[in-house]
């Protein structure tokens with residue numbers, strides 16, 4: 695796996711910050727990490743990310759009992775990702791150059807704040823090579839792999855709901871699982887995010903989903919990739935954590951590591967509902983969660 699090689703290289707070159715170093719809070723104790731945060735609604739110009747905005751996230755993290763953050767801007771915001779995603783919705787949003795985000799990551803790292811930087815990258819079947827090129831712009835700490843689009847339909851987009859309906863409930867879900875496994879096998883990502891996203895508007899997965907959870911869990915284990923437990927679903931019409939307990943249980947049984955994410959787009963949602971997520975993870979026998987530094991996975995007890 696390319697990730698493992700990168701991780702080994704970082705270790706060999708001594709470039710990997712020691713996660714037990716006191717600079718990273720959590721030394722000698724459990725690290726609860728929120729590995730899915732977006733800064734994009736901040737009061738910044740796209741060419742100048744203020745550290746003060748991130749400090750508001752760190753402040754909220756402290757209140758929420760979260761010791762480490764993982765920032766992942768949406769890849770579709772960047773001009774360098776133009777053409778990777780389908781549809782007018784995406785095309786309208788590729789507005790900002792990635793350099794200021796990279797410069798921001800460097801500034802924050804120089805201050806030794808407990809923050810990892812990455813991207814939330816859409817998986818689009820057939821675009822693997824271009825996605826790989828885009829991701830290689832910067833040595834990210836981690837990359838989240840997200841299936842938001844199924845055959846051109848944005849499954850979490852209100853404006854695409856009529857298209858999702860005409861695709862048919864069962865077909866949408868079946869394709870979602872197929873594309874999830876393609877994303878996993880692409881070797882491009884560290885984590886599969888919000889893995890049962892099509893339930894977002896309140897329609898539960900069809901009966902055949904159990905077999906799909908197990909198949910996807912096996913693919914994740916084979917790819918040595920993590921699954922995300924994402925609390926944003928609690929703030930959506932479905933009112934549930936992603937994914938359902940049965941999906942997490944299948945992943946746990948297959949030995950798949952899990953990461954925690956709030957998918958916060960503003961400071962007040964950092965670590966939101968993590969007590970519920972941790973209780974859910976423990977209920978399916980997860981005893982630890984992971985976070986990432988330099989594409990290396992670091993496990994902490996829950």
Ligand SMILES: [Zn+2]
Nearest residue numbers: 814840887888
């Ligand atoms: Zn997402």
Ligand SMILES: [Zn+2]
Nearest residue numbers: 730732814957
């Ligand atoms: Zn997100």
